[in-house]
Amino acid sequence: MVGKGGAGKSVISGTMARVLARDGNRVLALDSDLLPGLSMSLGAGSDPTQPPLREAAEKDEDGRWRLKKGIGPVRAVKRYATDAPDGIRLLQCGKTPLEGMEPIMGSVNAFYRVVHRLAGARAFADWALVGDLPAGPRQVAFGWAPYADIFVAVVQPTAQSALAARRVARVARMREGARAVFVANRVTGPADVRHVEELVGESVLAAVPADEGVARAERLGIAPLDHAPASPAVAEIERLVAALAGS
Amino acid sequence: MKIAVAGKGGAGKTTVSGTVARALARAGHSVLALDADANPMLGVSLGVGPQQTELLLGVRQGVEAGEIEHEPTVEGMVERFGADAPDGVRLVVANRIETENPGCQCCGVSPDQLLRELEDGGRTVICDLEAGLGTVLRLAPGNADVVLVVANPTAKALEVARRAVAIADDKTEVIVLANRVRDEADLDAIRAVIPDRELIVIPEDATIASADRDGVAPIDLDPYSPGVKALVALADRLAGSPVPA
Numbered sequence: 378m379v380g381k382g383g384a385g386k387s388v389i390s391g392t393m394a395r396v397l398a399r400d401g402n403r404v405l406a407l408d409s410d411l412l413p414g415l416s417m418s419l420g421a422g423s424d425p426t427q428p429p430l431r432e433a434a435e436k437d438e439d440g441r442w443r444l445k446k447g448i449g450p451v452r453a454v455k456r457y458a459t460d461a462p463d464g465i466r467l468l469q470c471g472k473t474p475l476e477g478m479e480p481i482m483g484s485v486n487a488f489y490r491v492v493h494r495l496a497g498a499r500a501f502a503d504w505a506l507v508g509d510l511p512a513g514p515r516q517v518a519f520g521w522a523p524y525a526d527i528f529v530a531v532v533q534p535t536a537q538s539a540l541a542a543r544r545v546a547r548v549a550r551m552r553e554g555a556r557a558v559f560v561a562n563r564v565t566g567p568a569d570v571r572h573v574e575e576l577v578g579e580s581v582l583a584a585v586p587a588d589e590g591v592a593r594a595e596r597l598g599i600a601p602l603d604h605a606p607a608s609p610a611v612a613e614i615e616r617l618v619a620a621l622a623g624s
Numbered sequence: 625m626k627i628a629v630a631g632k633g634g635a636g637k638t639t640v641s642g643t644v645a646r647a648l649a650r651a652g653h654s655v656l657a658l659d660a661d662a663n664p665m666l667g668v669s670l671g672v673g674p675q676q677t678e679l680l681l682g683v684r685q686g687v688e689a690g691e692i693e694h695e696p697t698v699e700g701m702v703e704r705f706g707a708d709a710p711d712g713v714r715l716v717v718a719n720r721i722e723t724e725n726p727g728c729q730c731c732g733v734s735p736d737q738l739l740r741e742l743e744d745g746g747r748t749v750i751c752d753l754e755a756g757l758g759t760v761l762r763l764a765p766g767n768a769d770v771v772l773v774v775a776n777p778t779a780k781a782l783e784v785a786r787r788a789v790a791i792a793d794d795k796t797e798v799i800v801l802a803n804r805v806r807d808e809a810d811l812d813a814i815r816a817v818i819p820d821r822e823l824i825v826i827p828e829d830a831t832i833a834s835a836d837r838d839g840v841a842p843i844d845l846d847p848y849s850p851g852v853k854a855l856v857a858l859a860d861r862l863a864g865s866p867v868p869a
Contacts, residue, residue, distance in 0.1 A: 381633060381634065381663065381665075382632060382633005382634040382635075382755040383632065383633050383634010383635065383781075384633075384634065387780070411756055411757070411758065412632060412633075412755070412756050412757065412780070412783075412784050413780055413783045413784065414780050417779060417780060423783075473756065473757040473758065473761065473787070475787060475790050475791055477761050478758070478761065511633075511755070511756065512633030512634075512663070512755040512756070513633070513661065513662055513663035513721070513754070513755065514662065514663055514721045514722070515662055515663075515721055517724075518721045518723065518724050518725065518726050519724075519725065519726075520724070520725070534837055535836040535837050535839075536668055536674045536836065536837065536838060536839025537638065537665045537668050537669075537674075537836065537839065539674075540665065540668070540674050540677070540678065540839075541663050541665070544663060544722065545663075547722070548721070548722065548723065548724055551723060551724045552724055572837065595778045595779065595780070596777055596778050596779065596813060597779060598778075598779025598780065598783075599779075
């Protein structure tokens with residue numbers, strides 16, 4: 378999930394992960410954003426103070442971070458992912474602490490290495506991997522989501538949101554074998570959907586409506602799926618999951 | 625004076641930066657608007673338009689392409705790669721990420737370096753930071769005279785704002801903006817997470833929403849709408865002198 382900050386990446390990825398899990402998929406949610414977001418939208422509460430993955434990393438003789446011996450993607454997920462509702466496993470790279478990046482550098486490095494081995498790991502071949510990336514094009518450009526078959530660019534009906542989504546989709550499509558699709562979010566009607574499609578220059582795969590239930594969940598920091606399971610926004614994300622599965 | 629604007633993505637950093645820059649310029653100040661986001665959008669909020677914003681060259685990319693030789697000063701870079709925005713604001717994009725594997729971001733000209741080395745020299749530098757806390761962590765005392773932390777009444781944006789305030793507090797003056805406030809309950813939600821501080825309230829504003837939708841500067845759409853007025857008043861306060869109507 379990619380796009381401008383505030384476009385709704387965490388809300389859509391968190392809800393999508395829950396929907397996939399309820400449909401019977403094994404789901405690994407991958408949170409590489411250094412800011413809080415995905416855990417709340419999954420309904421797993423606030424983030425742990427220490428990223429669990431830091432235990433998976435050590436420094437080599439030259440002071441460079443590496444995964445500890447014997448820790449591959451399967452073990453990393455087994456040991457260091459945390460539980461989220463509906464049986465989801467959540468792997469996080471860590472959140473920026475007040476005292477600087479140093480305490481989470483091991484975890485960030487471990488995360489980067491683990492995700493690069495996920496796509497090749499047979500144990501995850503039948504899992505659904507849902508990644509919530511931070512705002513902007515940075516992580517897409519530097520290959521933080523090598524597991525992704527599809528980049529979903531979330532767009533609000535604003536000029537800046539569309540500009541950001543176009544830029545990030547353009548970078549994503551430079552990656553071999555990767556597709557990018559656009560999803561409109563917080564639309565108030567067909568005019569908003571048309572506006573988004575005009576701004577990004579192609580049609581959207583889904584259009585998630587502006588939804589008071591989701592807005593309330595966001596103010597409270599809880600999962601839309603728990604707070605407003607019957608809301609139109611959740612229904613459209615269910616439709617999006619089906620569309621992605623069929624594509 | 626050097627002002628940096630921080631907060632979660634979507635909190636309203638760019639709207640605040642662009643509108644405060646325009647208001648300062650209208651009041652007669654010389655203003656340099658520095659876009660420090662690798663996903664640069666400040667041109668849109670300044671009123672340059674989305675198409676034109678997309679064409680602005682990043683200083684980093686300009687230097688890499690060899691358009692400046694012999695290690696120029698940051699002033700030289702700003703002179704060479706800046707663009708003119710309405711009301712005489714000078715707009716500079718530090719860096720844009722537009723390709724895969726765009727090279728080590730620690731090497732070469734960085735947004736941090738531009739903010740650090742640009743002298744205010746009688747002008748106001750207003751810097752729209754990249755979303756998140758990394759930029760605030762790297763901010764050294766003296767890099768900015770004031771940090772505007774933009775908060776929204778949502779759990780995620782408040783958590784980011786709370787951390788940004790805690791980090792920046794030790795370094796420089798911090799002003800917290802409560803953006804998109806609809807009612808007293810929204811304000812209470814912000815006060816609960818960021819207590820005992822003055823909050824500059826920017827009310828939820830249909831003009832700003834409409835400007836965002838169309839990619840124009842809010843101050844061009846309606847300089848007297850409640851949200852824009854609050855930002856003009858903030859500019860006035862930052863400048864330390866009344867802004868003429």
